[in-house]
Amino acid sequence: MLPPGSTIGILGGGQLGRMLGLAAAQLGFQVHIYAPDRESVAAQVAARHVQAAWDDEPRLAAFAAACDAMTFEFENVPIDTVRFLSGHVAVRPGAQGLEIAQDRLAEKQFVAGLGGRTAPFAPVPDRAALDTALAELGTPAILKTVRMGYDGKGQARLRTDADADTAWDGIDHHAAILEGFVTFAHEFSVLLVRGIDGETRFWDSSVNVHEGGILATSSLPPPQIVLDQQDEARALMQAIADALDYVGVLTGEFFATDAGPVFNEMAPRVHNSGHWTIEGAVTSQFENHIRAIAGLPLGNTGTAALPVVMHNLIGTSIGTVPSLLADPGAHVHHYGKTEVRQGRKLGHVTWVGTSPA
Ligand code: AMP
Numbered sequence: 001m002l003p004p005g006s007t008i009g010i011l012g013g014g015q016l017g018r019m020l021g022l023a024a025a026q027l028g029f030q031v032h033i034y035a036p037d038r039e040s041v042a043a044q045v046a047a048r049h050v051q052a053a054w055d056d057e058p059r060l061a062a063f064a065a066a067c068d069a070m071t072f073e074f075e076n077v078p079i080d081t082v083r084f085l086s087g088h089v090a091v092r093p094g095a096q097g098l099e100i101a102q103d104r105l106a107e108k109q110f111v112a113g114l115g116g117r118t119a120p121f122a123p124v125p126d127r128a129a130l131d132t133a134l135a136e137l138g139t140p141a142i143l144k145t146v147r148m149g150y151d152g153k154g155q156a157r158l159r160t161d162a163d164a165d166t167a168w169d170g171i172d173h174h175a176a177i178l179e180g181f182v183t184f185a186h187e188f189s190v191l192l193v194r195g196i197d198g199e200t201r202f203w204d205s206s207v208n209v210h211e212g213g214i215l216a217t218s219s220l221p222p223p224q225i226v227l228d229q230q231d232e233a234r235a236l237m238q239a240i241a242d243a244l245d246y247v248g249v250l251t252g253e254f255f256a257t258d259a260g261p262v263f264n265e266m267a268p269r270v271h272n273s274g275h276w277t278i279e280g281a282v283t284s285q286f287e288n289h290i291r292a293i294a295g296l297p298l299g300n301t302g303t304a305a306l307p308v309v310m311h312n313l314i315g316t317s318i319g320t321v322p323s324l325l326a327d328p329g330a331h332v333h334h335y336g337k338t339e340v341r342q343g344r345k346l347g348h349v350t351w352v353g354t355s356p357a
Contacts, residue, residue: 002069002294002295004029005029007031008024008068008290009031009064009066010072011073012033012072013073014040014073016074016269017046019333027296030048031045032066033048037051039339048066055080067089071248071293075098075269079098083095092247093248094245100266101265104144104147104177105121105146107265111240116236119182119264120180124175124177130164130178141178142156142157142181143178143179146177147175156168157181182255182264184255184262187209188205188226188230188254188256189253189271190234190237190252191205191250191271192249194247194292195295196292196295198242201288201298202301203274203285206310207222207223214312214343215272216314225256232261233261236252237250248268249274249288249289251269253267270286275310275348275350276309277301279352280304280352282302288301305352305353313334314345315346321334321347327357328357329352329356329357330351330357331352
């Protein structure tokens with residue numbers, strides 16, 4: 001159990017690190033951020049910021065020496081970096097879940113191996129394999145790069161076989177996976193926290209709406225079909241967490257379909273669809289992640305009040321902050337990023353027990 005005053009290292013410098021840092025500070029911890037980027041909104045609320053490359057072993061070793069435990073907020077931290085650091089300090093969760101989540105093919109194979117329901121999929125290492133995969137799965141289908149895809153990037157939809165060349169060009173000829181198109185009623189998340197002793201707690205599932213591949217809103221209560229499928233989806237996420245001996249917050253994204261919950265992907269970290277837990281749950285995902293990696297007792301994951309609505313503030317919609325501040329029920333979060341770009345997550349706002357004014 002880490003005593004107050006201990007130092008928690010976070011790999012990655014974005015808003016997830018910022019909100020983890022605030023939660024760690026609440027519990028009396030110091031936070032150090034390691035990130036290659038010049039601008040780090042996590043470092044704005046941390047005791048120390050090391051700006052260095054992911055493969056700079058002397059800087060990594062010095063960073064690890066200053067930390068009592070370490071975690072990551074960025075899903076594409078190179079696996080070799082995490083392995084190197086694990087030789088110096090406890091990194092939680094470990095490298096295994098991260099390695100699987102970084103590879104869409106390995107992820108689907110791992111989950112299918114645990115008995116989970118996924119979209120039909122086939123590997124597409126090259127252009128010829130795309131034709132084979134299309135013959136097997138048919139259309140419509142989605143081609144996704146195996147690595148580095150997020151927020152709808154690195155994806156191309158195929159309505160017919162005639163779209164194959166355009167789709168292959170659209171993902172820049174990277175190794176990919178073809179997925180059959182899933183007809184779903186809703187998208188939802190399963191958010192869990194697992195402690196060092198294996199104790200696992202779940203938050204209530206939110207229904208998520210994406211726009212242009214980017215999460216726009218999460219809300220509770222979700223529609224009945226999600227409530228009906230939540231337990232089966234939780235059982236799968238529990239099996240995943242146990243198989244990885246996972247420590248911390250783990251997120252699973254699912255489609256609610258007529259055939260039951262279909263696993264889409266997982267994130268071995270706190271997640272945008274869990275931001276509502278800051279005000280909407282007794283203990284937030286950020287606080288429970290810190291509690292878990294520090295070996296502290298886990299907090300109550302119960303929902304504080306319904307309904308809950310979380311809206312992302314993306315791109316120029318950050319300009320609505322002044323009017324949101326006039327809404328007495330709005331909990332406004334500004335991530336402190338200076339550059340406004342289309343599709344960039346710049347803040348979010350949550351209503352708990354009340355609706356937007
Ligand atoms: P992903 O990056 O895998 O989360 O995909 C981004 C979004 O694309 C998802 O949230 C879904 O809305 C949609 N999507 C992804 N995969 C599929 C699929 N196999 N069938 C239907 N829609 C999908």
